[in-house]
Amino acid sequence: MDSKRKILDAIARHKHPPVPLPDLDRLGFISGDQVAAFTATLTAIGGRSFQLGGKMAIAEKVRELWGGRGRVITTLDYLADVGEQVFPGDIIPQRLHDVELAIIEARYAVAENGAVWIPEVLMGHRIVPFICQHLAVVVPIGAILPTMHDAYRLIGSEQYGFACFIAGPSKTADIEQALVLGAHGPRTMTVFILVETT
C-alpha cells in the first residue's frame, strides 16, 4: 500500500493540461474483396486457407490433410469423427503435450493482418492453440473484417478471462534474421473459411 501511495503521489505532483482522447472513427474503412485480402495476407505470413462449402467439407478436408497423423483434438461437434472432443474444465494442460493437430473455431478474422480472434470460450483450454504442433481454425466467411478497428468495434465489451489474436504459425527470426516457422507454438496454421450452403 505504501508504494502505491508513493507512486500515485509522485504522479499527482505533476500537473498536465488536459488532453482529449482522439476520435477513432477516422481510422479503418477499407473497401474491396476482404476474403481475397485475408487469404493473401495469411499466405504472406506463413499460413494457408481453404474456402469450404459446409461443415462436412471441413471434416473431409481435415482427413485429407492430416488423416492418420497422430492425436487430433477439437472443440467442434461436427468433427467428432476426426478428432477427440475437448471440453472446457476437464483439461490438465500438460496432458496436451502430444497433440499433433487442434481444430477450433475463431470468432472474427482480420484481412489487413491475417489474424483471427479467439476468445477462451472457443479454445477448450487456453493452452490448446499454442501447444499443438499444427493449428486449424474455422471462420465463417461473413466474419472476415477489414481492419483491427472493425474487430474491436465488434468485440466491444465482451467478457473473457483470456482471448487472443493469432496470425499465422509461431515464428522466430532470432538467429541472424532468418525466418523459421514453428518456434514454440504450432508449426503450421490453417484457416478454413466456412461458406454455409443452405
Add this chain to the structure above:
Amino acid sequence: MDHASLASTFNKDEPRVDWHDESLWWVRQKRDLQARSVADWEVLREVASAIKNNVLANLGTYLQAFESHAIKRGIVVHWAADAGEHNAIIHRILEENRITAMVKSKSMLTEECGLNAYLADRGIHVVDSDLGERILQLADERPSHIVMPAIHKKKEEIGELFHEFLGTPKGESDPQRLTEAARLHLREVFLTRKAALTGVNFAIAETGEFVVCTNEGNADMGAHLSDVHIASMGIEKLIPQREHLGVFLRLLARSGTGQPITTYSSHFSGPRQGQQMHIVIVDNGRSTQLGRADFKASLKCIRCGACMNTCPVYRRSGGYSYRTTVAGPIGSILAPNLDMRDYADLPFASTLCGSCTNVCPVKIDIHEQLYKWRQVLAKEGHVAHSKSLLMKGAAAVLSRPSWYQVSGKLLRWFLRHFPKIASKFTKWSDHRELPEAPKQTFAGWYKQNRVERNG
C-alpha cells in the same frame, strides 16, 4: 567507458559492423513496406500519439481504474516504487508458493531491474524462453536490442553455444535446426515450470486486462502451463480503452519488425481456474521523467525498436555501446533520467539527423529531446571537460571579431604544419581526414578582389 570508446571497440571488426548495419537496415526497409501498405498510416501515428498524450495527463486515474478492474477479475496487483521492490515482490510470490524454478518470456523491465541475478542469488533458477534471450542467457550476455536481443550474434557462434549446452552436432549453424533444438529443450521447460513471468505490452484501464505480444508463442506456453503467472509492467504501459488496442496493434509490429502484426496478441483478463495471476506495476524513475516537461514524451514509447533500426549511430556502434537495457535513440533519452552523470555521453551519441523521430509510431520528438538533453547536461556540469571547455572557447572567440581573425590565422598555420596532431583531438576525425587548410580567408579574398576591381 563511454559510448565513443565502446563504439571504437565495436568498429575494429569492419565486416562485422557492415553485417550488423545491413541486418538492421533490412528490418527498417521491411518497416517502410508495411507503413506504405497502410493508407491511413500517418493518421494512425497521430491518433496513437494523442492517446498516449492523454495517458500521460491522466496516468494516476488510469492506474487506479486499471487496478480496481484487475482486482475484480481476480488478478493480484502489486506496486513497486523501484527495481529492488519489484524483485523482492516477485521473490516473495515465488517463496510463498514454494517455487524454485521459473520460466520467463521477454521483459525489458525485468532486465532493467536485474531480476534474473537477484533471483539466482536467492536460489531461484530462471530460464528465458524467447529464443534470442535464451541464446544470450547461455552466452552470459545481455540483450543488445529490445526486440531482436541477439541481433549482434552470428549463427556460427550460436551453433557453438548450442553444441555446448543443448547437444547439437559440432559445427551445426543452420537456423532451422538450431531453432528446432531450442524448441525441444524449452518445451520440456514449459511443461515442468510452476511459475511463468511475462512482460506487458499494453494494460487497459477500462477493463483491467493486459496484452502481451510475441511471435514465438513463448509467453503463452509459459503462462497457460503455469500455476502462478506474474506479469511485470512499467506505469507507462497503460492505455485508456480496449478499442485503443486497434491503433497500437496496427502500429507495433509494422514499426518494429515489418510484420502486419505479431503472431500472438494475447489478452489476459484473469487467471484460469486454480491459477494465480499477479501484476507488478513498477515506477523505477518513470514518475520523475513525467515531471520533466521536455522529456516526459519519452514515456509514450511502445518499445517497437524502430528508432534503433533506423539510427545510423546505433547500426554502426551496436547495442552494447549504450550500456543500458534500452539502447539507441530512445534509450539515450531514457537513461539520463535515471542517472545523469553515468549516461551523460548518450545524448551525444547521435547525429541529430531526425530519422528516429520520423519512424516513431507514437511521434516522440526523439532527436529534439536528444538535443535538449545536451543542453541540460552541459548546464548541470555533466559534459566532459574537454567538450565544455571547447564550447566556452568557441563562444569567446566567436563573439569577438578580432579574436576570430587571429585564431583563424593561427588555425590555418597549425593545420598546414601539423595535420596529424590536429586530428587527434576529436573522435570525429578517427576515420576522417581533415580538409586541407585554405591559404586565404574569404574576408581576405573579398577585400583583395574588390580592391582590384575598384582600382
